[in-house]
Amino acid sequence: MSYETILTEKRGAVTLITLNRPQALNALSSVVLDELIEAFAAFEADDSQRCAVLTGSGEKAFAAGADIKEMSDKQAADFYLEDFFSKWTSHLVKAVRKPWIAAVNGFALGGGCELAMMADFIIASDQAKFGQPEIKLGVAPGMGGSQRLTRAVGKSKAMEMCLTGRMMGAEEAERSNLVARVVPHDELMTEAMKTATTIASMPPMAAMVNKEMVNSAFETGLDQGVALERRLFQILTASEDKAEGMAAFIEKREGKWQGR
Ligand code: HXC
Numbered sequence: 001m002s003y004e005t006i007l008t009e010k011r012g013a014v015t016l017i018t019l020n021r022p023q024a025l026n027a028l029s030s031v032v033l034d035e036l037i038e039a040f041a042a043f044e045a046d047d048s049q050r051c052a053v054l055t056g057s058g059e060k061a062f063a064a065g066a067d068i069k070e071m072s073d074k075q076a077a078d079f080y081l082e083d084f085f086s087k088w089t090s091h092l093v094k095a096v097r098k099p100w101i102a103a104v105n106g107f108a109l110g111g112g113c114e115l116a117m118m119a120d121f122i123i124a125s126d127q128a129k130f131g132q133p134e135i136k137l138g139v140a141p142g143m144g145g146s147q148r149l150t151r152a153v154g155k156s157k158a159m160e161m162c163l164t165g166r167m168m169g170a171e172e173a174e175r176s177n178l179v180a181r182v183v184p185h186d187e188l189m190t191e192a193m194k195t196a197t198t199i200a201s202m203p204p205m206a207a208m209v210n211k212e213m214v215n216s217a218f219e220t221g222l223d224q225g226v227a228l229e230r231r232l233f234q235i236l237t238a239s240e241d242k243a244e245g246m247a248a249f250i251e252k253r254e255g256k257w258q259g260r
Contacts, residue, residue, distance in 0.1 A: 001038075001039075001042065003020075003035040003038075003039070004031060004035065005019070005020055005021050005029065005031050005032045005035055006018060006019055006020050006032065006035045006036060006039060007020050007057070008039050008042075010046075010048070010049060011193065012197065012200065013048060013049055013050040013051065013197070013200035013201075014049070014050070014051050014052065014053060014193060014196040014197055014200050015039075015042075015043045015046075015049045015051075015052040015053070016052070016053050016055070016193070017036070017039050017040075017043075017052060017053070017054045017055075018054075018055055018056065018057050019032065019054070019055070019056045019057060019062070019063055020057045021057075022056075022057045022058030022060070022061070024064075024067070025058070025060060025061035025063070025064035025107060026056040026057065026058070026061050026062065026063040026064065026112070027063065027064055027065060027066065027067040027068070027069075028063055028065065028066050028067060028111045028112065028115065029067040029070050030067075030070065032067075033087060033088065036091075036092060037087060037091040037092070040052070040091065040092055040095070040096050040100075041091070041095070043096075043098065043100075044095065044096055044097065044098055047259070049098070049200075050098060050099075050199070050200035050202075050204050050207065051098065051099050051100065051101070051196040051197075051199040051200040051207075052098070052099075052100035052101070052196070053100065053101050053102075053103050053189075053192045053193060053196045054100060054101070054102050054103065054115075054119060055102070055103040055104075055105055055188075055189065055192070056104075056105050056106065056112075058106075059105075059106065060106045060107060061105070061106040061107040061108075061112070062102070062103075062104040062105055062106055062107060062108040062112050062115075062116060062128070063107070063108060063109075063111065063112030063115055063116075064107045064109050064110070064112055065109045065110030065111045065112050065133075065134075066085075066110055066111035066142070066143070068137065084142070085111075085142045085143045088111075088114070088115070088118065088143045088144070089118070089143070089144060092115075092118050093118050093144075097208045097211065097212070098204070098207070098208060098211075099120045099199050099207055099208075099211050100119055100120055101119055101120060101121060101122070101123060101192055101195060101196055101199075102115070102116040102117075102118075102119035102121075102122045102123070103122075103123050103124075103125075103188055103189060103192035104116050104122055104123070104124045104125065104128040104130075104179070105125045105127070105128065105185070105188055106125065106127055106128060106129065107128075107129050107131075107167075108128060108129065108130050108131075109129070109130070109131045109132075109133055109167070110131070110132060110133060110134050110141070110145070111142075111143050111145075113130045113131060113132055113145060113149070114132075114141060114142075114143035114144050114145040114148065115143070116130070117144065117145070117148040117149065117152065117178075118143075118144065118148075120211055120214075121179075121180040122173075122178065122179040122180060123179065123180060123181050123182075123183060123188065123191060123192045123195060124170045124173060124174070124179040124181070124182050124183070124188075125170065125182070125183065125184070125185040125188040126170050126171070126182055126183070126184055126185055127170065127185045128169075128170040128173065128179075128182070129167040129168065129169060129170075130167065130168045130173050130178060131161060131165060131166060131167040131168060132145045132146075132149060132161050132162045132165070133165035133167075134162075134165070135162060135163065135164075135165050136165045140162070141162065145162070146158070146162060149161065149162070149178070151218055152176070152177055152178045153176040153177060153178050154176075157176055170182045202257075203239075203241035203242075203244075203245060203255065203257045203259070204241075204257060204259040205236070205239055205241060205259055205260055206236055206239070206241060206242075206245075209232050209233075209235075209236055212232065213225075213228070213229050213232055216228050216229070239260060240258045240260055241255070241257050241258055241259070241260065244256060244257065244258070
C-alpha cells in the first residue's frame with residue numbers, strides 16, 4: 001500500500017509506520033490522520049502482524065504537532081461540527097487492540113506528544129523533546145494531552161508544561177515516567193524493533209489481554225480494575241495458547257502459538 005504522508009513496511013510480524021513529512025517536521029495534517037487510520041486498520045486486520053512501531057522520518061522530529069497551517073483558517077464551528085481530533089482517539093487508541101510502540105526520534109510537540117502518548121508505551125531517543133506548547137498559539141491540547149500527560153507525569157509537571165509550553169528532554173521524560181526507556185539516538189530503531197519483535201513473539205491473544213488490563217487501570221477504580229483483571233485472566237486460561245505455553249515450559253521448549 002502506498003501513501004502520500006506516511007511509509008509502512010512489514011518486518012516479519014512487526015509493522016513499521018513512519019510519519020513522512022520531514023520538511024514540515026512531520027506535522028499531523030488531516031491527510032496524515034486519514035492515512036494513519038488506514039495503516040493502523042490494516043495492521044489490526046492482518047493476522048501475520050503482531051506489534052507495530054510508529055516513528056518520524058528525518059533527524060529532527062517525531063511530529064511537531066497538528067498542522068498549524070491547516071488549522072489557522074478554520075473557524076470554531078468547523079472544529080465543532082467536524083468533531084475535530086475525535087478520530088485520533090477512536091481509531092488509534094480504541095480501535096487498535098494489538099500493541100504498538102512510539103519510537104520518538106526528536107520533537108514530539110502538541111499533537112505529536114499526544115500521538116506518542118496514544119501508543120502503549122514510548123521508547124525515546126536521547127535527542128527527543130516533548131511538550132504541549134499549544135498555549136503559545138492561544139489554544140490548548142485537543143487530542144488528549146491534558147489528560148494523558150497528567151496521568152503519566154502527575155499534576156505539577158503536566159500543569160507546568162501546559163502553562164509554560166516548555167519542552168521536556170528525554171532524560172527528564174524517563175525520570176517522570178512519560179517514556180519507558182531512553183536509548184542513544186543511533187540505536188533508537190534497532191531497540192524499538194527489538195522490543196516490538198519480542199512482543200510479537202508472545203502469544204498474541206495474551207498480548208491483547210495484557211494491553212486491555214493495563215489500559216483499564218486508567219478507566220476504572222481499583223476494585224473494578226482488579227475484578228476485570230481476574231475475569232480476563234480466567235478467560236485466558238481457557239485458551240489453546242495457555243495449554244501450549246505451560247506444556248512448552250514443562251517440556252523445556254519454545255511455545256508455538258495459535259493466537260486463540
Ligand atoms: C505546520 C510546521 C509545524 C506544525 C513545524 N512546521 N511545526 N508546520 N504545523 N505544527 C514547519 C515550519 O513551518 C517550517 O516550514 C518547517 O516545519 C521547519 O520548522 P522550523 O520552525 O523552521 O524549524 P526549527 O526552527 O528547527 O523549529 C522547530 C520547532 C518549531 C521548535 C519544532 O517548528 C515549532 O515550534 N513548531 C511548532 C510546534 C507547535 O506549536 N506544536 C503544537 C501545534 S498545535 P517552512 O515551510 O516555514 O520552512 C497542536 C494542537 C493544537 O498540536 C490544537 C488546536 C485546535
